[in-house]
Amino acid sequence: FAHTVNYWSFAAFKHGLKLHLSPVAAYYMVAILLTKCHTYLHGGNQTSEKFRIDPPSLEEYLYLENI
Numbered sequence: 001f002a003h004t005v006n007y008w009s010f011a012a013f014k015h016g017l018k019l020h021l022s023p024v025a026a027y028y029m030v031a032i033l034l035t036k037c038h039t040y041l042h043g044g045n046q047t048s049e050k051f052r053i054d055p056p057s058l059e060e061y062l063y064l065e066n067i
Contacts, residue, residue, distance in 0.1 A: 003035050004035045007038060037061070040061050041058055
């Protein structure tokens with residue numbers, strides 16, 4: 001949560017996000033997706049460093065099979 005709020009301040013803007021007046025859940029889900037993409041582009045984060053696990057590449061993460 002902290003990374004998401006630090007990177008994308010719109011996800012934590014208390015006065016601008018109001019239920020039933022703006023798509024709060026959609027904004028937050030987009031912020032999470034962007035945070036994950038940022039993590040994968042920059043080679044990981046504190047969690048991946050602690051457990052010594054390389055995150056997938058952005059291409060691997062965003063890959064979707066034919067649906």
